[in-house]
Amino acid sequence: DAAEVLTALEGVDLSAVTERAEEDSRSLDSLAGGVFVGRQREMGELKASLEDALAGHGRLAMLVGEPGIGKTRTALELATYAGLRGAQVLWGRCYESQGMPAYWPWVQAIRSYVREREPSRLKAEMGSGAADIAEIVSDVRERIPDLKAPPPLEDPEAARFRLFDSIATFLKTAAKAQPLVLILDDLHWADKSTLLLLQFVAGELAQAKLLILGTYRDVELSRKHPLAQALGDLTRERAFQRVLLRGLSQEDVGRFIELTSGLKPPE
Numbered sequence: 001d002a003a004e005v006l007t008a009l010e011g012v013d014l015s016a017v018t019e020r021a022e023e024d025s026r027s028l029d030s031l032a033g034g035v036f037v038g039r040q041r042e043m044g045e046l047k048a049s050l051e052d053a054l055a056g057h058g059r060l061a062m063l064v065g066e067p068g069i070g071k072t073r074t075a076l077e078l079a080t081y082a083g084l085r086g087a088q089v090l091w092g093r094c095y096e097s098q099g100m101p102a103y104w105p106w107v108q109a110i111r112s113y114v115r116e117r118e119p120s121r122l123k124a125e126m127g128s129g130a131a132d133i134a135e136i137v138s139d140v141r142e143r144i145p146d147l148k149a150p151p152p153l154e155d156p157e158a159a160r161f162r163l164f165d166s167i168a169t170f171l172k173t174a175a176k177a178q179p180l181v182l183i184l185d186d187l188h189w190a191d192k193s194t195l196l197l198l199q200f201v202a203g204e205l206a207q208a209k210l211l212i213l214g215t216y217r218d219v220e221l222s223r224k225h226p227l228a229q230a231l232g233d234l235t236r237e238r239a240f241q242r243v244l245l246r247g248l249s250q251e252d253v254g255r256f257i258e259l260t261s262g263l264k265p266p267e
Helices: 001-006 015-023 028-032 040-054 072-086 104-114 119-134 138-143 156-177 192-202 226-234 250-261
Strands: 060-065 090-093 180-185 209-216 240-245
Touching: 028 060, 040 060, 040 072, 040 209, 040 240, 060 072, 060 226, 072 090, 072 180, 090 104, 104 138, 104 156, 104 192, 119 138, 119 156, 156 180, 156 192, 156 209, 192 209, 192 226, 209 250
Parallel strands: 060 209, 060 240, 090 180, 180 209
Antiparallel strands: none
16 A cells, blocks of 8 residues: 555665656656556566565666666566565666766665664674775765775775675675665666676675666667676676566557556557
8 A cells, every 4th residue: 555655665765766757758667657567577577586685595687678668667666566575775877977976876875875874883784894885985984974094905906896895795784684675777877887896796695685676778788888798797697687678568558558548448
């Protein structure tokens, strides 16, 4: 009922979804106006991945389809279901703008979590990695002001590894108290740093109560696209799953028209 849905959406950062609706005003996502039809097979696969994550077997799912096919709407449907199953949903979104900071969708997701947690709990969950995470998520330092700067590392690769390990460890620790669903929208616009972090965390999902759901446009990818190269590595992970969205069936289109217009269309 409405109360359950509202409860499920508590703590969900919907800013990425709101911005997406404004930009894609003519897409199937926005035309639906809250209506969701079809997608039984796709939702079944996503819900199964969520149940695996809730049982402590972390999963990485990619929701794939052309622009406007309903990827964000389907992700939001899963987010609502995840909330009803007791998980916390975090959103992050990539942008086409070249000015997007490194790791931006991860920053968005972690920032929304950080803002809702008591400093003492946040400090316990992040542990010694808090200072590293604060290097890219400034809100961490605001919530835990007594952080000391991490010891400098001359090797950039070593510094990046330490950051990645700190984020992965934090997500796994936080998910022990409440399972997490991390939705990374529009990964076809992701920068290389974002994708490298995704690959690292994907390799740490084995015993985590964490589901990562990425969305991307398959029509945007060429062989040399950074995401295409990352997917080549991700498909080798046991936790990886690809869910393909294509057009609705004739029956679903009829149901969609009926629900959005109030009129039952002829065959």
